[in-house]
Amino acid sequence: MDCGDDTIDHGTHRIVEALDAHTQPLRVPVRLESHQYEVLIGTDLISRAGAWLAPILPQKRAVVITDETVARLHLPRLMAGLEETGIQAKAFVVPVGEESKSLTRYAGLINEILDHGVERRTTVIGLGGGVVGDLSGFVASSLLRGVPFVQIPTTLLSQVDSSVGGKTGLNARAGKNLVGAFYQPQIVLADSSALATLARRERVAGYAEIVKAGLIADPELFAWCERHGAEILNGEPAALAEAVKRACAFKARVVMDDEKETAAQDGRALLNLGHSFGHALEAHFKYDGRLLHGEAVSVGLHLAAALSVALGHCPEEDLVRIDSHLRKLGMPAGLDWFDETLSADELITSMARDKKVQDGKLSFVLLRGIGQAFTSRDVEMDTVRDVLMQEGCAL
Numbered sequence: 554m555d556c557g558d559d560t561i562d563h564g565t566h567r568i569v570e571a572l573d574a575h576t577q578p579l580r581v582p583v584r585l586e587s588h589q590y591e592v593l594i595g596t597d598l599i600s601r602a603g604a605w606l607a608p609i610l611p612q613k614r615a616v617v618i619t620d621e622t623v624a625r626l627h628l629p630r631l632m633a634g635l636e637e638t639g640i641q642a643k644a645f646v647v648p649v650g651e652e653s654k655s656l657t658r659y660a661g662l663i664n665e666i667l668d669h670g671v672e673r674r675t676t677v678i679g680l681g682g683g684v685v686g687d688l689s690g691f692v693a694s695s696l697l698r699g700v701p702f703v704q705i706p707t708t709l710l711s712q713v714d715s716s717v718g719g720k721t722g723l724n725a726r727a728g729k730n731l732v733g734a735f736y737q738p739q740i741v742l743a744d745s746s747a748l749a750t751l752a753r754r755e756r757v758a759g760y761a762e763i764v765k766a767g768l769i770a771d772p773e774l775f776a777w778c779e780r781h782g783a784e785i786l787n788g789e790p791a792a793l794a795e796a797v798k799r800a801c802a803f804k805a806r807v808v809m810d811d812e813k814e815t816a817a818q819d820g821r822a823l824l825n826l827g828h829s830f831g832h833a834l835e836a837h838f839k840y841d842g843r844l845l846h847g848e849a850v851s852v853g854l855h856l857a858a859a860l861s862v863a864l865g866h867c868p869e870e871d872l873v874r875i876d877s878h879l880r881k882l883g884m885p886a887g888l889d890w891f892d893e894t895l896s897a898d899e900l901i902t903s904m905a906r907d908k909k910v911q912d913g914k915l916s917f918v919l920l921r922g923i924g925q926a927f928t929s930r931d932v933e934m935d936t937v938r939d940v941l942m943q944e945g946c947a948l
Contacts, residue, residue, distance in 0.1 A: 579794065581801045583717065585812050588737045592717055592801045594794055598744040599680075599705060600630045603638035609739055611701060612674035615642040616666055618689040619680040620649045623707050626750050631680055631705070642678070643669055647688065651840035654688050654724045656732065662692060676701040676739070682708035683715040683846060687730070690721030694736035704741040708751060709759025709785075709793070710847045712743040713766075713800035718808040718821075724840065728906045729832050735813050743801070745794045756786050757884055758847025761827075763796050765854060766803040768875065769823050772924030774799055775878075782882050823926045826918040827853030833903035837895060851885040860940050861920040864932070871922050888945045897941035897948055901934055 578595025593605065607613070615635065619628055624646045635642045645665055647653040677700055679689030686704055693702035706716040722733030748756070760782065767775030777799065778785075784792035804824065811820030831846070831853035838844040858875050861867035879886035888895060904915055914930045917937075921927060942948070 579798045581717075581798060581805055583737075583805045584809055585737065590738055590740050592741040592743060592805070594712075594743045594745060594797050594801070596744065596746040596790075598742040599627050599707075599747060600634045602631055602678075602705065602742055603634040603636070603640055605740065605742060606635070606676075606678075606703060607638040607640060610640065610676050610703075612672065612676070613638075613640045614672070614674075615640055615676040615678050615703075616669065616671060617642050617644040617678045617680055618647065618662070618685060618692060619644060620647050620653065620682075620685055622649050623681040623685065627680060627707060627747060631678075647685070649684075650842060651684060651724060651729075654684055654722070656723055656725065659688065659691065659723055662688070663696065666692070666696065671696065671700065673697045673700055676703055678703045678705060680705045680707065681711070682706065683711045686711050686715050687720075687722045687733070690719070690736050690738070691723055691733055694721055694734040699736070702736060702738045704738045706741065706743055707747040709748055709756050709797070710762055710845075711759075712745075712748075712797045713759055714762040714804065716741050716743065717801050717804045718824075719812070728903070729835060729840070743797055745790060745797065748793050749788065749790075751788070753786060753788075754845065754848075756788060757851070757882075758845040760785055760796075760882075761847040761851035761854065761884065763800045764875075764879070765824075765826050765850060766800050768854060768858075768920065768923055769803075769826055769918075769926040770807075770924055771799075771803055774803065775923050779878055782878065786882055819926075819928050822916060822928050823918055825916075826920075826926050827851075827857050829853070829904050829907055829915060829917060830856040830900070832907060833900040834895075836903040837899060848885050851879060852887065852890060855879065855886045856888075856940065856944065857918060858920055859944065860917065860932070860937060863936060863940050863943075864919065867920045867922055871920065874923065888941075894945065894947050895941075897938045897946040900941060900946070901938060904937075 578593040581592040583590050677689055677693035679686045693700050704716040706712045719735045719737035721736050722730030725731040764778055781792050785796050814821040827850045831849035834849040858872045862869050862872050876886050916928050916930050917932045919929055
């Protein structure tokens, strides 16, 4: 702060006022064997990004990857914040949507960045939702064989899920996220004030991942969601910040125990609860925006619970409790949410191409109850087909 000709007392008073205006963010540490970083959760972190990044970047040069919508809403204040601390940044803007995670878009973006000129200490900053985070993370992991990476997630879904843990991914013709790498960021800045710009539908998509965390191994989180879910979906800042903190802390614990999903059983793979069904639903709708990832996961949570009940693992009353919570909030909670009848065989074919298939068998994440998830490769696809048919699918 430039105090100009102020007296020492007056200058000190101004500094104290400035500090009081910026409350300290919540911090969630992620401590891995070979790398550690923090997730910061608070208001106006995008505007103050330069102050948070300047002490940790190896070089005061960066490239920012974002999409057209986020560029309009948040890019100017990020660039201004970086400039305040002398960080030179160049922005690269991609179209909105899953198409920006294509191999074609990735190749074009890499060439644009290389034409601009970068060095191995230049940082890639991903500003946006899950698509931008996945794309920018993979760019950082492969550019010059790896450059520093910073995540600034701007959607509830990306703040509670995809920005934590280091998974990056591109979509291939055969399916979603089949090309990618594990690549951890230097820091994650989860600006809760950015969530004020989201439509309710985007909050719904993010909320499904918070519910998922509770169902996997945190029954207290699920109970907290039952009490505060409406506040989150209504966009109440305090509830949103607390939800992001709780979900990030849960995911950080899982990732710290199993960074690259190599545990013989369970471990990080549990985070895929609802995703086998969800990815198949996304493939049916061709990633064209009619179905958001979080909406697909929400339906997938119901289907995973229904399959668990059918297999005799989970009490039916827990399925009823899950459905009651989702439907009370207007969340997708079954195939009846769609306006069309889906094909069980088509969904199963999509699941068979999932990257979790091993020795021809798909690993399902199932429930023994709320907060008691486990993985299994002993699920017969005929049983999956029967459940889908009971849920309203055609053959």
